[in-house]
Amino acid sequence: MLLMTTHIDLTDLLDQVNADRITATIAILASDPLAGRRVGSAGGAAARAWLVDQLTALGAEVRTENFPVRAVPQVYEAPRVTWGDENGSSPLVFGRQVAIHPASADTTHPRRGALGVAGKDDPAGRWLVVPAEMGLFDAYRDTRGAAGLLVRRPVDAEGWQFTMLAGPDPGPLPVLTLDPDTHHAVLAAATEGDGWLEGATPLRRDDITGTNIHAHLRPPAPDGIDLLLTAHYDGVGDHPGLRLPGASDNATGVAVVLEAARILVASLPAGVGLSVALLDGEEVGALGSAHHATQLRAAGAAPLVVNVDGAGRLDQAAAVEAGGPAHRLLALLDQAGRRTGVPLTAGPVASDNRRYGGAGFAAVGIGAGMGGYHSPADTPDKVDPATLSAIARLVVSTAHLAGIAPARLRSSIGDKR
Numbered sequence: 001m002l003l004m005t006t007h008i009d010l011t012d013l014l015d016q017v018n019a020d021r022i023t024a025t026i027a028i029l030a031s032d033p034l035a036g037r038r039v040g041s042a043g044g045a046a047a048r049a050w051l052v053d054q055l056t057a058l059g060a061e062v063r064t065e066n067f068p069v070r071a072v073p074q075v076y077e078a079p080r081v082t083w084g085d086e087n088g089s090s091p092l093v094f095g096r097q098v099a100i101h102p103a104s105a106d107t108t109h110p111r112r113g114a115l116g117v118a119g120k121d122d123p124a125g126r127w128l129v130v131p132a133e134m135g136l137f138d139a140y141r142d143t144r145g146a147a148g149l150l151v152r153r154p155v156d157a158e159g160w161q162f163t164m165l166a167g168p169d170p171g172p173l174p175v176l177t178l179d180p181d182t183h184h185a186v187l188a189a190a191t192e193g194d195g196w197l198e199g200a201t202p203l204r205r206d207d208i209t210g211t212n213i214h215a216h217l218r219p220p221a222p223d224g225i226d227l228l229l230t231a232h233y234d235g236v237g238d239h240p241g242l243r244l245p246g247a248s249d250n251a252t253g254v255a256v257v258l259e260a261a262r263i264l265v266a267s268l269p270a271g272v273g274l275s276v277a278l279l280d281g282e283e284v285g286a287l288g289s290a291h292h293a294t295q296l297r298a299a300g301a302a303p304l305v306v307n308v309d310g311a312g313r314l315d316q317a318a319a320v321e322a323g324g325p326a327h328r329l330l331a332l333l334d335q336a337g338r339r340t341g342v343p344l345t346a347g348p349v350a351s352d353n354r355r356y357g358g359a360g361f362a363a364v365g366i367g368a369g370m371g372g373y374h375s376p377a378d379t380p381d382k383v384d385p386a387t388l389s390a391i392a393r394l395v396v397s398t399a400h401l402a403g404i405a406p407a408r409l410r411s412s413i414g415d416k417r
Helices: 010-014 019-029 032-037 042-057 136-142 180-191 247-264 287-299 327-340 353-358 385-404
Strands: 061-075 082-085 088-091 098-100 107-117 127-129 148-152 175-178 196-201 203-218 226-232 273-279 304-308 318-323 344-346 362-367
Touching: 010 385, 019 032, 019 042, 019 247, 019 385, 032 042, 042 061, 042 203, 042 247, 042 273, 061 287, 082 180, 107 148, 107 180, 127 180, 127 196, 136 148, 148 180, 148 196, 175 180, 175 196, 203 247, 203 287, 226 247, 226 287, 226 353, 226 385, 247 273, 247 304, 247 385, 273 287, 287 353, 304 327, 304 353, 304 385, 318 327, 318 353, 318 385, 327 344, 327 362, 327 385, 353 362, 362 385
Parallel strands: 107 127, 127 148, 148 175, 226 273, 226 304, 304 362, 318 344
Antiparallel strands: 061 203, 082 088, 082 196, 098 175, 107 196, 203 273, 318 362
């Protein structure tokens, strides 16, 4: 492993960022054989093996760490759902017009019943349409003997519903989600006392094992700065008949971290530590980072954590969320944004950075675009190469400044804790 002790100009480092190389990484992580990289899946294992090889090639000491994950929802068969009224019947398209809510019970045999309105009609034998203003908890108040619940779910610009793995515990009834247009039509039929629906919710929950990847590239000097770059490599995974590539979320973050680590390993000042954590289980509640943060705290470590969750398309400014004692880290990021021309704004980045910040570490999350969030629309062609370069340059600049900047800096981003 080569450790540089001479000063390297930041401009020279930023010129090393290669958007083509980052894009190639995303194409691999979002490819068909990796099947959406759901935690505990064969696709996730394939992604992990490839990432271990990439980090090893950088000269890192790489290890993997397992942790338990309970009750991961898995659609094991495309649901067949049909509804009708006095004007006829039509099947609903899985992923667009209909999907399975993560709180749904598992049913294999289709249930047929008349339509009703939740909270209004007799529930016995009916599929109850939940009005948009009613929450699922309230809808459960009177469901005795109901066939199931039908709730409204938004769609993205291409008409896909989003997939969620983290959520409430399963309830006693099948729960289907309908796109806004279908929900409106079904609710209108139910309100008129007309219509029926037939469908099943094939959704099991598996107890599986998640696996983090830890790579140590440079040891810190005693009481020196220790940088930890993180991104989650898991996605929500494919469904039967539906590809969910997970390009922006979060192949982009992983690719940016790999590119930054490649540049920084040979350029940071002597005594500045550098590690990478590629995390599993973010989509089921950031369990991988929770596991890692607990380990770091027990070991007495004090890294500066930079987490990248989404670098698909810069929309005016990259969102930055800070946690823990992140004043200095925010100031470094602020200066890096000015030097690289990347506009930054305080905003929610609901990802692994929160687990590190909650454990008391200085942590920032960076987010820049989530096109096609958790849907088949999250494809590599939607990712903007200029955004990839911009976020990689931002991370490289932040790390470089951490090694040479004075101990006290000011930031205009704000410390959000």
